[in-house]
Amino acid sequence: MKTLFFLLIFFTCINTQAQVSDDQIKSLRTAFYTEALSLSPSEAEKFWPLHNKYEKLHDSLYENQWCYVKNGLETLSELSPTETDEILTAYVAYKDEKAHLKKQFITELKDILSAKKILQLKKAQRDFHIMLFEEYKNKK
CATH class of the missing domain: 1.10.287 (Helix Hairpins)
Structure with missing residues (x-):
């Protein structure tokens, strides 16, 4: 939940900036996926390199x-x-x-992950793209 709050604050702050860097998006995506999947430390250690x-x-x-x-x-x-x-x-x-x-x-x-978490990853990927698209639309 803290991560989602962070994302909300981050998107509010970048709303005033002209462009978001790839590194910022990757950091947001990492936080978003980690939160959505509830990755344990051992899962995260194996998941992120893969x-x-x-x-x-x-x-x-x-x-x-x-x-x-x-x-x-x-x-x-x-x-x-x-x-x-x-x-x-x-x-x-x-x-x-x-x-x-x-x-x-x-x-x-x-x-590394259960079938449920793999499907949660797919959902997190979709949700993250929708969130980015909505943020982009709102900037116009």
């Missing part, structure tokens, strides 16, 4: 594959049929790899 590992893998996948697809979508009208086919193939490969990473992460999480 979470950070998969976050880096996801970020790398995004940079290496999704950015290529995204750039192709932005120039779609200028692309040849061959180029659009390559981008579509890259899109499918990106989605497959992303799903594979999620499956690996969940498989490894099962050694």
